[in-house]
Amino acid sequence: MRILLLLRGSAGCGKSTWIEKNGLKPYTLSADDIRLLCQSPIMQVDGAEGISQVNDNVTWKTLFNLLEVRMQKGEFTVIDATNSKTSEMNRYKEMCNTYRYRIYCVDFTDISIDEVKRRNANREVLKRVPEEVIDKMYSRFATQKIPSGIKVIKPDELDTIWMRMIDMSEYKKIHHIGDIHGCNTVLQKYLSDNGGMKDDEFYIFTGDYIDRGLENADVVKFLISIKDKKNVLMLEGNHERWLWLYANGCTGKSKEFELITKPALEEARIDKKDIRQLYRRFGQCVYYKYGDNVYLVTHAGLSTLPKNLSFVATDQMIRGVGGYNDFEKIAETFVNTTPDNVYQIHGHRNTKRLDTKVNDRVFNLEGRVEFGGELRCVQVDKNGIHTIEIQNEVFKTPEMQSEQTVTSSSVTDTIISLRANRYIQEKKFGNISSFNFTEKAFYDKVWDEQTTKSRGLYLDTLKGKVVARAYDKFFNINERPETKFDMLQYKLQFPVTAYVKENGFLGIVSYNEYEDDLLIASKSTLDSQFAQWFREMLYEKISADNIQEMKKYIKEHNVSFVFECVDMKNDPHIIEYPNSELFLLDIVQNDMNFSKYEYDTMVDVANQFGITTKEKAFEIATWQEFFDWYYDILEEDYEYDGRKIEGFVIEDSVGYMTKLKLTYYNFWKFMRSISHEAIRNGYIRKTSALTTPTANEYYAWVRKLHDVEDKDSIPRDICTLRRLFYKDKEKN
Structure with a gap:
């Protein structure tokens, strides 16, 4: 049945003996057993044999592969490992949510460290571990807690978990x-x-x-x-x-x-x-x-x-x-x-x-x-x-109809329905209107076919055609039911590709036939400050000749160039870049149904005009590879190619897209809001939200800026504040 038992305890505490005593060996996945399958016992410096841990990447990938195979069938499973880290147990918890398992932790940690060391000394040589390993385990047990949602039982309480009449x-x-x-x-x-x-x-x-x-x-x-x-x-x-x-x-x-x-x-x-x-x-x-x-x-x-x-x-x-x-x-x-x-x-x-x-x-x-x-x-x-x-008298042998392709209504009909939707706002620029979902749609999470499409959508309301467009809205992992991490294994069609998500604002370039010029827009406007900054950077980064060639290409192919605009001068975000940059994200067809160029084709076109494109970071072949990659990149100290980034955009083999923000980005985005409140008031209301040493150190530093007399001299962007914080920290 769908039950997972995690054993938690140091090497030498008696986990394996407990498994044998209770007849659980046929249901157990043991990290040490897999290590011995990877490599025979090795000779150690003291002449004794030991179990090598140099193959641990393979060991843990194999264990989780096997566990997933078992969970797909609803097999009762025991994990024989130390399970000393909260992050490790959270990974099992995620899998249990996916496969609807009940999860228990059999806790051996109340056995004293002296007793464990005594038992370890009496173990067979192959299974014996250095005492410093046991010390390290107990140090972790003291600080790394068992996640909520995992029921803790003692070794003598096993009978409480079984299916009973x-x-x-x-x-x-x-x-x-x-x-x-x-x-x-x-x-x-x-x-x-x-x-x-x-x-x-x-x-x-x-x-x-x-x-x-x-x-x-x-x-x-x-x-x-x-x-x-x-x-x-x-x-x-x-x-x-x-x-x-x-x-x-x-x-x-x-x-x-x-x-x-x-x-x-x-x-x-x-x-x-x-x-x-x-x-x-x-x-x-x-x-x-x-x-x-x-x-x-x-x-x-x-x-x-x-x-x-x-x-x-x-x-x-x-x-x-x-x-x-x-x-x-x-x-x-x-x-x-x-x-x-x-x-x-x-x-x-x-x-x-x-x-x-x-x-x-x-x-x-x-x-x-x-x-x-x-x-x-x-x-x-x-x-x-x-x-x-x-x-049964109400029945009919159903004849399966061939799968139908859903065809969209005309653009004119779409304009009528968009204007009738209270969650969509229209901004008019002559015969061209932009349609964008409202703040209420965003905060109330009103996502349907119309609101997801109304994101950087520019329509010619006179001629009834698409003038420019960006993406249908797509969502972060865990933001929506369909993007919950445990559902992605069903949603994603492998292989999938991960692209670096640069940290700026969206810019769209298309062709405006009424002015015979480029249409240069932000997500929802042609005349905002963001659109102006984007225009300035476009003409700065791309030569005049290439601008004209790009206009010609866009007009002939009826496409939009979608950019990420990283403006370190006017609009620095969370991630610091040495210079302002433009990244071409995609070339999108000007059509109500979203379609775009293949990545390699987009790169070839961009090279014609001297444009920098988004970076293809990873190609991931299977769900298990994706699972491992996902947890690797969420580590606090993760860097991509030696630099901090916002995250990744993930696209599967049939074009489905989702995205994720990395730990570093999320942390400093949160600290940006802390900064504004602390500078304004000299304190924040909820200090309980400061859960890491860095967060507390930064808060102690930034709140002092409240007392600066010349408030206008205080930088407001988090990149500058973070740089000053670490500079002062180095001095001290």
Whole structure:
């Protein structure tokens, strides 16, 4: 099942012995075991053998690769490592969020350091570590805390985490409702025929709630309405993963869901947040007692009842033991290997169309309801076990329509709809208007097809065409549900490319036919101070001849050149550059549907005009490589090619874009706001926000500037303030 155990303790504290004692070795990933696979024991300076750690990059990549493979199947897993760093445990926590795992930390750190050193001295030579390693571990344990959200248990509390049988004998009746597959009418008929949902009866839904039927939205709405009831338990079926991906803004691989179920959910305006909350309610199995009998309920069926259900992979509960056609064999095995009072109820597979009662103690709830078959249910009460089958009369065998390409409306129609959108503002410059999302749209996070497109969008309202444009708005990692880090493995199509994100403001260059000149704009205006600074830098950095050639090229190809303008004179941001710079980010087609030149083509065009382009930094082939890279670059002291940068823009193989800001940038952006408040008031209201030594040192320094008599002499940009701070720090 989806349980991850992190062992936390120094080498020599007894973790491996505890694993062996509790029979957990088959479920354990051990860093030391992988180190020994990478390299045989090495001879040390004292003549003893030891485990080499020179291959730790490979070791940890391998461990996390293996862990991800296990998590994809919902395997119970133990991590045998010291887990002394908070950052290490946060990485596991991220993965647990992605794969819906419960995570525990088995804490061995209350064993005294003297006892650990004694045990270490008595270990076999190969596993013995220098005492300074133990000292280092205990120093970390004292300062590096276990992250919130990870439940801490002691080694003797292992039994508290296991799946346990619950007693449901207090309920008058237990309902087991089989595969629904988007058939709400027959579901409601079953409930109505049984007097509606009653508080003294319990309802178990066995999974596969969507796809194939005609009433997917109605089923989802109903499940959302009952998800918080204490007498309702819903299991996860194999179709529910598409719901999870959809609710997080990702596209799954199910054509049925994407072309039929998804449009129905969108038309019904079901809140994705409600769907996410529903999905989190889905269980893996039900194991309960009713009277003298015991019941095991899964989506797809197991071949026996193991001593510890927690050791069974969730994938086997959802997809079933064996192949799709083995359901009859697993029913036979179950009867032959379990006591006479143990029963199993499942759905998912029934290729031979057997009756609900497969044998004396196994019941199959898959009845082809979506194709005009029956909704199958099993009721358990004081009088025994009863099977009920209700014919479905609302069905249609769906013929999959070929995937359609969404075509945009005319620009004229778009202008009308943009003007009607209260979250979009228009600025007029003769026949050309800019459309940009409002501050309210930004702060209220009102992002839809129109607001994301209205970012540096310039339209000719007389002729109904795109004059200039930049990007559709794209978001930072973890800023939106679809860009949550744990969802990117589903969203990103590999390989992906990471480009250096320079730290300036956006500038757009296109062609203005009314003036036969370049249209030079910032994100939303032609006449702002930013647009003027951008114009000045453009003519400074690009020769007059190249400006004319660029104008000719833009006119002939109907494109916009999108720049990052780093203006250290007029508008220094967070990252300090030795000189002001212009970087061509992309060449974008002047069309409502976003498209742009390939990177190499863009570079070739830029070279014609002597323009510096954005830098391609990394090409990343797989999710695991991306995972490792992501955590590497978020280290506090990370530098790209020897310099501090704002972050990276990430583009996948089909053009999807996201971005991330690095730790250094985020820290000094925060300190910029601290600076303004401290200089103005001499203090800040929330000193608790200062969580690092550097933050506190800088705050102590910058607040003194409040007392400077000539306030106009105080620099306001963080680059200058930071430089002065470190200069004074060196003097002291």
